[in-house]
Amino acid sequence: MKDARKIKDLLYEQVARIGKVFSSPKRLELIELLGQGEKTVEALAHEASISMKLTSAHLRELRGAHLVETERQGKNIIYRLADKAVSDLWVHIHTLAEDRLIELQMELQKIAMQPEDLVPNDRETLMKMARRGEVVVLDVRPTEEYLVTHLPFARSIPIDELRQRLAELPKDKPIVAYCRGPYCLMAVDAVALLRKEGFKSAHLRDGVAEWRAAEIR
Amino acid sequence: MKDARKIKDLLYEQVARIGKVFSSPKRLELIELLGQGEKTVEALAHEASISMKLTSAHLRELRGAHLVETERQGKNIIYRLADKAVSDLWVHIHTLAEDRLIELQMELQKIAMQPEDLVPNDRETLMKMARRGEVVVLDVRPTEEYLVTHLPFARSIPIDELRQRLAELPKDKPIVAYCRGPYCLMAVDAVALLRKEGFKSAHLRDGVAEWRAAEIR
DNA sequence: TAATCATTCCAGCAATCATTAGATTGTTAT
DNA sequence: ATAACAATCTAATGATTGCTGGAATGATTA
Numbered sequence: 035m036k037d038a039r040k041i042k043d044l045l046y047e048q049v050a051r052i053g054k055v056f057s058s059p060k061r062l063e064l065i066e067l068l069g070q071g072e073k074t075v076e077a078l079a080h081e082a083s084i085s086m087k088l089t090s091a092h093l094r095e096l097r098g099a100h101l102v103e104t105e106r107q108g109k110n111i112i113y114r115l116a117d118k119a120v121s122d123l124w125v126h127i128h129t130l131a132e133d134r135l136i137e138l139q140m141e142l143q144k145i146a147m148q149p150e151d152l153v154p155n156d157r158e159t160l161m162k163m164a165r166r167g168e169v170v171v172l173d174v175r176p177t178e179e180y181l182v183t184h185l186p187f188a189r190s191i192p193i194d195e196l197r198q199r200l201a202e203l204p205k206d207k208p209i210v211a212y213c214r215g216p217y218c219l220m221a222v223d224a225v226a227l228l229r230k231e232g233f234k235s236a237h238l239r240d241g242v243a244e245w246r247a248a249e250i251r
Numbered sequence: 252m253k254d255a256r257k258i259k260d261l262l263y264e265q266v267a268r269i270g271k272v273f274s275s276p277k278r279l280e281l282i283e284l285l286g287q288g289e290k291t292v293e294a295l296a297h298e299a300s301i302s303m304k305l306t307s308a309h310l311r312e313l314r315g316a317h318l319v320e321t322e323r324q325g326k327n328i329i330y331r332l333a334d335k336a337v338s339d340l341w342v343h344i345h346t347l348a349e350d351r352l353i354e355l356q357m358e359l360q361k362i363a364m365q366p367e368d369l370v371p372n373d374r375e376t377l378m379k380m381a382r383r384g385e386v387v388v389l390d391v392r393p394t395e396e397y398l399v400t401h402l403p404f405a406r407s408i409p410i411d412e413l414r415q416r417l418a419e420l421p422k423d424k425p426i427v428a429y430c431r432g433p434y435c436l437m438a439v440d441a442v443a444l445l446r447k448e449g450f451k452s453a454h455l456r457d458g459v460a461e462w463r464a465a466e467i468r
Numbered sequence: 469t470a471a472t473c474a475t476t477c478c479a480g481c482a483a484t485c486a487t488t489a490g491a492t493t494g495t496t497a498t
Numbered sequence: 499a500t501a502a503c504a505a506t507c508t509a510a511t512g513a514t515t516g517c518t519g520g521a522a523t524g525a526t527t528a
Binding site: 038039041042043044045046047048049050051052053054055056057058059060062063083099100101116117119120122123126127128129130131133134135136137138141142144145216217219 | 261263266270334350436
């Protein structure tokens, strides 16, 4: 077994291909976006604030590692994650990052709002309250993403429409807003707006991907 | 919120620091080794077949991302994983790699032995059989690693001593050998030796880290 | 105190990566 | 057809990274 070394090198090299995909900030952002549902290259480029060329290049890397699939629809090519496990791995990585990197913790604290304490931090009791109608769970992502999946009992008001649709929300119950995940700032903005308008509101760090990864083991 | 972009970039960049650590084959190998228990730089360099300088450089990356801790013991500096979640993430990454990369699947198939069917592939029934003494679970890693943790009911015979200690093993029961994980070839070698000597033997892909990651969810 | 050993730090090279611009492919609409 | 558009491919840039050799550090032993 003198070539055991060579075999091992090959194996680790393959795994490193996957790791490499998760080593670029923009690719991580694209993965998170794709975790919300399939999207065109243009939509991805716009959401991630990068050129379409660069988006295409990054998606190429993702496809090279077989982590995304493509489908042509007319002029557009839509991308989707090849496996839910890709989204799960994203959640695992950013969770570990939040646990270990003080720098990241500090960044996150800056955008965190004061807790308000009107909302429990564990998923189960929050869902219990939502089921009883004691809180309103509000999904502020674009409607398409809400339609793909959303948290149980969640209502959809995209952040862009929130200001005009405030009347739909109750003033007496706490409104818990969430969006794509801890690095998506839409829910933070929503809470800021709601509080300014006199609503009781709190912000849920986790998005659909985080809940799924936590629930399904 | 025009600087939302800047904040996001910072956040994803931090997470990418963690991803970067997992993007190098040698670092992955070091992480897997550290998952078996704390080790000196020298031991790591030897096991991974790289120079101590390079080992040190990689460990520096790992420490920079706060994924390992160091402790001085006399002349030596020993490294250990800062968190079990690091080992879990390694398991998640290589699992995803095995699911998605055909190239890796093919490599793994080359080293896989014929299944023999004397051993169930799900963890639970294997443990049941081990509890009843119907199979012998054999840990062929170095003794130090066995002492840190091992699978329930497992006996320890390091691969180097196996040839001389064959008499300790029964000829009538199947012997299920395992080692550090799917990329560690010690168990494969052990099974090859055992079969040649007339034992019934099979090889368990997963190591301790994989079992832990699967159980604790 | 000097000598020794394990490990890290520093400087450099070649290889790789992110990013951009320009040319190209494939699809729809006229 | 041809024009207009979405997306990719190619080539070229500067910035990292992996790795190696030599010098420096820091604890232990003599």
